[in-house]
Amino acid sequence: MGHIKEPEGVDFVINGKPLTKDEEIAISNYIKSYKAKHSSKPTIVKQTLRRSESRKKVSA
Numbered sequence: 001m002g003h004i005k006e007p008e009g010v011d012f013v014i015n016g017k018p019l020t021k022d023e024e025i026a027i028s029n030y031i032k033s034y035k036a037k038h039s040s041k042p043t044i045v046k047q048t049l050r051r052s053e054s055r056k057k058v059s060a
Contacts, residue, residue: 006012019027 004012
């Protein structure tokens, strides 16, 4: 990964403001509802053959 050089006269420093209690609650509620909605979907996991297994199938 390369290094990003800052142009002269520009600083890439971000000073974020702290969240208010209302913002924290709103974000927390959104995350909870998102997880509740999307957690019921099944996760598909692809199974790949190991190198030795794939060689056996090709040569057979």
